[in-house]
Amino acid sequence: MTKLFTRVFLALLFLGVLSSCGKKEVVEVPPGDPLVYLDVVNAVASSFDETPDWAPLPNPMAPVDRNILTRWSPKLGFDNEWIYFDLGKVKVLSKIIIKWEQAFATEYEILTSKDEESWRRLLLKRNGTGGTESLVFPALRARYVKIIGLKRVKDTWGFSMWEFEMYGPRSLNPNERSVDETEKLLKKEKEKIENALEEAKAPLTPMTPTEFHRGACYTSWMYDELQTPASDKMLIHMKGVGIGHLAVVVPTYQEDITSETIYVDDHKDADTPSVASIEHAIGIAHKLGMKVMLKPHVDCRDDTPRMEIVASDKWFDSYEEMVLRYARLAEKNKVELFSVGTELEGTTFSRWEARWRQVVEKVRAVYSGYLVYSANWTEYKSVPFWDMMDFIGIDAYFPLADNMNPDQDELIKEWERIASEIEEWLNEIELDKGIIFTEVGYPSSDGAAQKPWAQFTKEEDQKEQSDCYEAVLSVMCRKAYFRGMYIWQYLPQDRWSPLGFTIKDKLAESILSEWYKKKELGGK
DSSP: HHHHHHHHHHHHHHEEEOOOOOOOGGGGOOTOOEEEEEESSSEEESSOOOOOHHHHHHOTTTGGGTTTTTOOOOOOTOSSSSEEEEEEEEEEEEEEEEEEOOOOEEEEEEEEEESSSEEEEEEEEOOOOEEEEEEEEEEEEEEEEEEEEEEEESSSSOOOOOEEEEEEEEGSSSEEEEEEHHHHHHHHHHHHHHHHHHOOOOOOOOOTTTTOEEEEEEEEEEGGGGGHHHHHHHHHHHHHTTOOEEEEEEEEEETTTTOOBOOOOTTTTTTSHOOOOOHHHHHHHHHHOOEEEEEEEETTTTTOGGGGGOOHHHHHHHHHHHHHHHHHHHTTTTTTTEEEEEEEEGGOOOOOOOHHHHHHHHHHHOSSSSSEEEEETTTTTGGGTTOOEEEEEEEEEEEEEESSSSSHHHHHHHHHHHHHHHHHHHHTTTOOOOOEEEEEOOOOOOOTOTTEEEEEEESSSSSHHHHHHHHHHHHHTOOOOOOEEEEEEEEEEEOSSSSSSOOOTTTTHHHHHHHHTTSSOSSO
């Protein structure tokens, strides 16, 4: 036993783990004793993430429910957040596996207790790398196990974990589940998603200029999230809602509005989806019979709106390199529609028309599908290269009311005015091109009709969100020039969003589903 203890202790030191469990706590384990999974009966957390559209359900049992699609995350931006688990009785513990989400702890400590009051440090981990971390230590008795996040991988993030698995020797933990049994549960969940995907698959038909886009934007700020089982499950759900067109949004970055370099941050633990994950999402969508738009965005790291980005020749050189990268990716994966830009209002006036035309010509040279530019609602009338596009795209965050409690008649009346204004403009420019709302969205919070682009109150209002969607659909679907819309937004994880934009499991989703499942939509 002494030799075993020495080997394990040295291994922990090598990993940067310092053990401080006392000798009295260490339990002798028979050689070759297999491990069992230790079930948890209760959990307590210091806090829960409340970020709209991002936070998981506030469930402290999520990391121990053996469900790879659920997670725990505390409030953002704070160190020393914690969660602890109750094993129900004193058990013998010898191994912990932590499966981190992208927001992991680079330094953390794990403590144990028998009474929920007196805690002893089991280990301190420095230089955590995220992903799946396996921690092995001398077996000891404990009922409660706590993890405290001491340092975060990014200052603005919190901590987030998918699973916190605890194991101990079988001979000292009677009636606990075997490792094989718990692995079977995980395998069963994955098989369930694979079977659902097979059942939901549908033929993929070519896109036509006159079809109605029953669309939704699909957004991720993680390098591998789009290739997870959670993402596959969400796409199956979206297909069931009636969504037939998927806009895969790809965030790219520049430091501020005057920066001349745009970069893609798609390495591990960064926030641009990797090529592999984008291709996976496109492949799943196509398997489900959903057509795809690839929609690169440029975001400023200082959070200044992209509409204020200042162009220069060097900026256009960098932009051209980025957009051609994704145009080639779109061509390789037979993507039906490509957005050459999104809401770059500070770059699309006449001064830069020649550079935009050059960008579009180069995109056409590498991509054979349909093209659209996604203009901001304040920008669409001034874009000088609509003649080069197959569709006119508008990110349609038009304000619909000047009060906090508009009724449905007010919303419909305002959409009628907006629709007439768009039609008058189309007649003026004499371009026979269909209009697509490449984004349209409303948060499920009070004031959504006033400022559709922002969640600025803390009062949940699902009805206002659903009323806004009902209004845009009831008006625009009667217009001959309208070719559909992509609602903002769905996310790859099943997140908790009482105030945010996502419509999953909200009143607006049932409204959208009712409209999208109609056989005929649009004026043509």
